[in-house]
């Protein structure tokens with residue numbers, strides 16, 4: 001999984017193009033990866049609701065929680081399922097809508113200059129070995145195409161507002177593989 005197609009679409013991922021994207025501002029380098037977790041309904045795994053959410057087709061009647069997020073237009077570049085399958089929704093040359101109001105190293109609007117990776121998971125449960133096995137080559141592929149300088153969690157770029165990827169994400173493993181990148185202070189402390 002290391003060959004890129006025009007626009008930043010990765011071979012080996014399943015492509016499900018989302019309408020929720022825009023152009024990156026002119027001159028923005030893709031220098032940051034933002035790690036998230038997501039599950040729909042919260043803390044439940046295995047359904048295709050996250051795909052539906054990112055494709056603007058989530059049925060608000062299918063679960064009480066879904067009614068609370070009906071009409072939200074969001075996306076991420078990548079979604080790594082519990083079994084390690086990788087789904088791509090937005091070409092990495094484009095701006096996906098994953099971080100919201102955010103800031104990294106005094107630079108606002110992380111969506112402008114980041115790639116968003118959602119792991120199917122929650123703050124309360126460990127991620128799967130299959131997900132890390134998919135994440136490592138994904139990060140390597142991104143580094144081969146983009147001038148990444150940092151990897152952070154959603155909680156690090158939106159502190160107080162977001163808690164993902166949560167306490168179970170293995171930042172030490174990220175640090176071991178990407179010691180040359182800037183990582184959240186709590187990771188490198």
Ligand SMILES: [Zn+2]
Pocket residue numbers: 035036037098154162164
């Ligand atoms: Zn998030």
